[in-house]
Amino acid sequence: MASYYYDTGSTRYRFANLAELMAKASPARSGDELAGLAAHSAAQRVAAQLALAEVPLATFLEDLLIPYEADEVTRLIVDRHDRAAFAPVASMTVGEFRNWLLSPHANEVSLAALAPGLTPEMVAAVSKLMRIQDLVLVARKCRVVTRFRNTLGLKGRLATRLQPNHPTDDPTGIAASMLDGLLYGSGDAVIGINPATDNTTAVVTLLKMLDEIIERYQIPTQSCVLTHVTTAIEAIERGAPTDLVFQSIAGTEAANKGFGINLELLRQGQQAALSLERGTVGDQVMYFETGQGSALSANAHHGIDQQTLEARAHGVAREFSPLLVNTVVGFIGPEYLYDGKQIIRAGLEDHFCGKLLGVPMGCDICYTNHAEADQNDMDMLLTLLGAAGCTYIMGIPGADDIMLNYQTTSFHDALYLREVLDLRPAPEFEQWLSESGIYVHGEGIKVAEQLPPRFRNVIEEARKFALPG
Amino acid sequence: MANTPSPADHSPAEHDHSVVTNSWRSLRNHTDARIGLGRSGNSLPTQAMLAFQLDHAQARDAVHLALDTEMLMAGLEQRFPLALRLHSQAQDRSEYLRRPDLGRLLDIPSTQQLAALETQHCDISISIVDGLSARAIHEQALPFLDALLPHLHRAEMTLGPVALVEQGRVAIGDPIGEALNARMSIVLIGERPGLSSPDSLGIYFTWKPRSGCLDSARNCISNVRPRGQSFASAAQRLAYLIKGALEIEASGIALKDNSDATLEISDGQYR
Known part of the structure; x- marks a missing residue:
């Protein structure tokens, strides 16, 4: 040495x-x-x-x-x-x-x-x-294109994950946020819910609801309930309509053990999702999240700096040909990234390293209330990531995640970025938005005050998924 | 958002023709999420933008507000025979935020103060810790104690001196409980402020507190505040946990919370 x-x-x-x-x-x-x-x-x-x-x-x-x-x-x-x-x-x-x-x-x-x-x-x-x-x-300069039910990562495109979280997983509450997001042009990367519980029955219910809405409105996108890979495998065994398998991953074996995973388990998750053959234009079925500091917080960093370990997490992701990978850059707190300056730099590093390794990198541009950061810092990272060709960002009502208690980017933020940098949604999704009278590139959102008639029953449709009691 | 109108609940003025409102804003009766905000062009209208800024400002202020130790000590002295003022090894907020490890350790004067006490065994040590929201402690700590103390008296629990701790994390209750020879430790701590919950109190319960306790050995009651979990129900759940811990002589994952509300772990859990 x-x-x-x-x-x-x-x-x-x-x-x-x-x-x-x-x-x-x-x-x-x-x-x-x-x-x-x-x-x-x-x-x-x-x-x-x-x-x-x-x-x-x-x-x-x-x-x-x-x-x-x-x-x-x-x-x-x-x-x-x-x-x-x-x-x-x-x-x-x-x-x-x-x-x-x-x-x-x-x-x-x-x-x-x-x-x-x-x-x-x-x-x-x-x-x-x-x-x-x-x-x-x-x-x-890097181009990483991935496919499941649409095509992500093409030049001049910016996708969004629609994140309709609700603190108690109430299906009507989730449907309300989802509808709001769709009407603001969000959701081509994935419609992805962070569930309040890892309970398999609850996860299966949410997967069925997402599947029914995507099917009924013929939305060219994919769904995901961001639960542990073992829960996803169990849900698939129970016949749940699962598009993508999610997992948080880190850059060392010990940190992954802290997440309750190893490479073999990720392989099993990938195989389980592949067996359903639900993709229409591709079969990339994995969705990973990463973030600097996860190995240290699990006391599994081996004396290696957190940015290098983050790149190693991208190396893990690469093995499983993922549809989506994003760093959750400001989520973990100020003991890892103290302020807006550190969060901005880290977000761009993670995006750069992921793209260079061939990973379809997006970013959860976010912060917590005890970090020295605010919406202005997020605007800077958002604009810079747009310039860097970031594959996707998050979309949440008013930038406020009421389930995870942090701030990420809003539906409006994505529209801002599309407007100033002339970025379009994924092509299949863009066509659906246009045919649905929701959004036309270059003209912006077309929906006026009233809910378009064809979406009037979304809440009623969601209600039947409400758990008894 | 659901109970008290915030500026975001007010629709933009009718005469503001630059703003497109959304009729589906009414779906807010299904969620507290900020849906149907409307738009100016494709951007946030002024009202919605400033409403967010106000909520964030309140959360930020809660993180940086100093603990009003004078007010709290007066309140604690009315309720307990002995109240102690302690401090962690994190000197100020900036160090506290960067060094979670220091927030879990008592500084030397605090350790000496505890060592100098004529300690007898007690059932329960109560620590009140600023955590990430002094505002939560200012507003919820004393009313919660008033809901809890009758339960403890009914169960004939002996209480050690109550401790008020500045710049502390949850685990600082461990060395305190250990020094006081307590069988159980209760930590009241200001939780990480959410955008619409800058005032949320967390309660952590630990059987046989001692330095180095694992978080999996604790039970947590979260979101205690007027618009979250009520003082009465939180006190009842804590009394239930104490009863269960006395039976199995353990807390944490071994101690099932079979009361109806669900347990939540907060404070920076990585998803």
Whole structure:
């Protein structure tokens, strides 16, 4: 295991190993400080970045941050690495790799071909040398297209997850938020509910309700109830109409154990959903959420900085050919990302790393009330992610999630982004919105004061799913 | 949102022709979600935008409001023979937010204060902790105690000194209960403010409190506030938990809450 140093004038900065070099090179954030891994000074941080710029990319294939024997995520990363795909950048240092990514040599085609040759640690390393504009520019060049009942990730498109959560999973309450969202043009990525309980019967009821609404109104989208993968498998065994299987994932085996999962369980979830053959234009059936800090909060970080571990979570996601992956960037709290500045940077890093690895990356642009952040910070991250070509964002009534008690982006926020950056919904969904008289690209929302007649019975239809008592 | 009208419940002025209102706003009788907000162009109308800002401002103020220890100590001294003022190792709010570990530990003067007490065994130690909402403590702590204390007296529970703790997290009740030789610990703490719940009190119950207790060894009663769970019902549920804990000599996942309301774990659980 090599050690690293960098000399600036009279000072020699030493870094004991690659993990320390990566951590010290990370732009400042509270989670690394909490873990005792952050740079002790601004100069030490830049010295680490200068030393990291000299590290050959190939080093990351030899000097493993978490040992192969100790962690199944490391084994996945190493075993799946494609040497042939890696060849075009194999002789570069991290600093040279940044230059190459910014150059015209890196384009939609070359980046897609390169993705299987990149490891999470390589993309994390280069992200640490990048400014915000670099993270935007390079991510924008990446194209990751996925399909289930519509086509996501095409150039010039921005999708939204309609998130109609309700604190008690009341079907009429959920239907009311869902209807509001559809009438504001939201829901092409997925209509996804965070249920209040992991109870399988309740989950099956919600899946049936979502299925019936999507079927009745012929909406070209997919549904998901964001429950634990084991609950989803059980629901599928009970015959629930399940489009996507969801799971929160992290970048180490131990942190995943904290989520009650491992790679084999994710494979079982994927197989269960595939067996239903519910996709019409594709069969990408997995939906993952990630977020910096999850490994530290499970005390499973192995002394690795939280941004590198987040990229490793994207490496886990990649294995299962997901339809959707998003970082829940500000959800975990200020002990991991303290303020708007840290949340904005982390959101762009996560999006960049995911896209470079070939993952269909979206972002839950969000914050909690004890973070030093507000709607203005979210507007900045939203606009920047739009410029970076983010695959999808969340859509929730008035930005206020009354179930999870945090703030994410609203239906209105997505319309703002589509308007200022000329971004369209997924093509199949755009056509449905247009035929339904809801939204026309370039003209905006067409629905006036009154509920369109064909949607008048949504609440009544939802009522029959209400649980007795 | 459902009970007290907030600015968001008022529709935009009829004469404001720049705003498209939504008739389906009436579906708000099915949910507290901010549906049917209307739009100016495709953006939020002024009223709805400012209503959100007001709710967020109140939540922010709740996080940063300092605990009114004078008022609370006066109230506690009326109700308990001995009330203690303690402090965690987190010096201020900024450190508290960045270092959850320090909020779980007592500072040295507090530890010394506890060590100097002539401690006898007691059944229950009660700690009142600012947590993430001092406002919740200001508004709910004393009324909740008034609902709880009759239950404890009826059950002939002996109470240790009550502790008022600044910059504390839930687990700070453990070293306090341990120092007071308490069989059980009750922590009243300000919960992470939601956008429409800046004043929510959480109650954590731990059998045999001691430093290093796992969160899975606690029971939680959440959302105690006038527009959430009532003081009377929360006190009743806590009395029920105490009775159950005395029978099985344990709390947490081993102690089933068979009263009707569901248990919720709050305070930053990662989904």
